[in-house]
Amino acid sequence: MSVYIVRRLIQSGLVVVAMSLIVFLGVNVIGDPVHMFVNPEADQAEIERVIRDLGLDRPVHEQYGFFVLGALKGDLGRSFVFGEPALKLILQRMPATLELAFMALLMAVVIGIPLGLYAGLKPEAWTSKTIMAGSILGFSLPTFWVGIMMIMLFAVMLGWLPSTGRGETVAVFGIEVSFLTWDGLRHLFMPALNLALLKISLVIRLTRAGTREAVHQDYIKFARAKGLSQRRIVFVHLLRNILIPVVTILGLEFGSLIAFSVVTETVFAWPGMGKLLIESIQQLDRPVIVAYLMMIVFLFVVINLIVDILYSVLDPRVRLQDKAS
């Protein structure tokens, strides 16, 4: 058991080191940040001063060495553009992105499951066909276009919702959240719906397929024969069974919600970390790009490590295998 954990720890460490090398070197071969930052009016001496100050005059392996030394102390470098620690910038914007992703996830469930269930129970009704056709649109329309259209409709033409930005925030345990204020919710609705569209379509399709399959199963027929009400059959027996794959998929899709938020955040000027990342890439703010990617790598490695360890706890075969080898 402990040998297994130690080995997994070493493997995870190697992954982090390898990824840091790839990320750092990859980011460092693209373009030249100095020409992005230096005012055109600056003369050659000032350009060289900036190169020196940002540490770009040193060979890449030395820069990498500095980065690793800093990272071991929890310092992932300082943003070229903002002059603040990269990690601080990312953490500052993280609540906004997580809030958006969770809200989108919630919408996917609240909107997707009832519609999917309806379409599955009454597959021939024209309403069901409309729902299914709509879900195809949800899959195929580009997010940024839908976002702009939503702004045009709800903010410009109807004037119901604010067009862009994040609303009023309140601090909960020191984290600024906006979903607890009315103004915040109004700002949150459109970007969250925009981000959720694809997931809503996915949930509709999954739920419908599950429902269509389940209604013909013996336990549903038996329940019906027993004389249970339709409501009880659907909401207790059927729903419980079809929810398992839906929940599994949504768990997996949460990561992609955060990744796709880049587009939504840009369209709605949502001050999240996706917007920070894309702007950092455009401006070649290398420390922020590296810090962001390393943080994601670290998160995934830790999650996988925990899952693997839990797995070995739950499944004796893993432990036995380990002993045999």
Added chain:
Amino acid sequence: MKKTALHLATAAISSMVIAAPVLAEDLTIGLASEPTSIDPHYHNLGPNNALADHLYETLILQDENQQLSPGLAVSWTAIDDLTWEFKLREGVTFHDGNPLTADDVVFTFERAPNVPNSPSSYATYIKGKTAVKVDDLTVHIKTETPYPLMPSDVSTIPIVSVEAGEGASTEDYNAGKAAIGAGPYKFVEYVPGDRIVLERNEAYWGEAPAWDKVTFKAIKSGPSRVAALLAGDVDVIASVPTTDIESLKGEENVSLFQGVSNRVIYLHLDHDRASSPFVKAKDGGAIDNPLRDQRVRLAISKAINRDAIVERVMENVAMKAGQLLPEGFFGVSPNLGPVEFDPEGAKALMAEAGVPDGFQLTIHGPNDRYINDAKIAEAIAQMLTRAGIDTAVETMPRSVYFKRASTGGPDGTPEFSFILVGWGAGSGEASSPLKSLIHTYDKERGFGASNRGRYSNPEVDALIEEALATIDDAKRQDLLAKATEAAINDGAIIPLHYQVNTWATRKGLKYIPRTDEATLAMSVVPE
């Protein structure tokens, strides 16, 4: 029937929104690019300098046409060749109530060029200048050589309070702790990536600021920025996308304001290498670099239809250019107009230069830096191809482009042969482009830092250097104009057009366009 009801309801709701009382005293501005810091000396960058104008103010102000006027200093004179005397305004207080004194100016001159990790510092403007306190309201700024550009350099440096700024880091400014200036607006809140909030400085020395509260919102995406204005979430937006201008003209509740900028879009050519990497003979073989022949350069200029670029590519949001800065700026030549489109003349010049059949060329340009930059490069390639110069187009993101264009070749030389670039004269006069683009590349003396064509003409160099040492304004203006004429007639660069910037406001407001492209709350006035 149902439809009509819905229409009516929609109309009712939208008119309610528009009619809702907007507090005339509050102003929200949607910016295309947000300032990266509250520290006025951290990053010498357009949006940062614009924000600094609200909070800190400079000794000498630049008005909307970049003409100088008294700011925190009431007068400035060169008392000898090496010393300028600045008299500070009496009774000016910082936001924390401390009075402005010579100590603050001396402190600013020490701090501004030395902010740690600055990606572009104010050393550019402060180098070689020492500020000395004479009495509480008098400062002498000394230089090592005669320096006529003193007033325009000083007009770029925001003055900070020594009490608040002593030992303060960039983070202290971002947190608001040290963000104490004497400008018309005070710091309230900074949420990176989202908004910056300012409030009126009641104790401001000048005309009372028009707005109680000013909020800057960063809305990078063009269509979203326009939508935010239409929805009434912001009162003013900067950088209206050229594609939206026509449709916004039809909107009743929106007013548009346009003004020419100090930014010229131009072509730089390889003047240096005997054989240039992106110039080839018609059959693809090597040839001597024809761009070194003045006649070929002028032929290229004549082959370009600037009217077509302005009308079709720029949708009339540009002005044809014949030199480095538009009319009205200091040092502009009255004798230079845009070169007329003349395909026959171009052909004749090419024949005279010994390349009657043309050659192959590649134009390189950025695709995310200037308004419609990639489209301009494509149009130019088509026009040159028609004139016999088979031109290929290669555009790339600016993050890659500027490095290759400046230092991508062997030994850090420019990589390309023929490039599209822009230049904004931050100082608002002609010495800025002359010094950096036209003067011979000279690392030691800091000349020609952006001379990516490595143009070199001793006659022009001498004129520029003489101008930079002439304190007398009339004489200097004359020298700058002469240098510009010599360079442009020699085809040092080929000017295309001056960018025109567009701001949009909700009805009832007016924006006074600025040539330096800055978006200021002070430039927004109720109609």
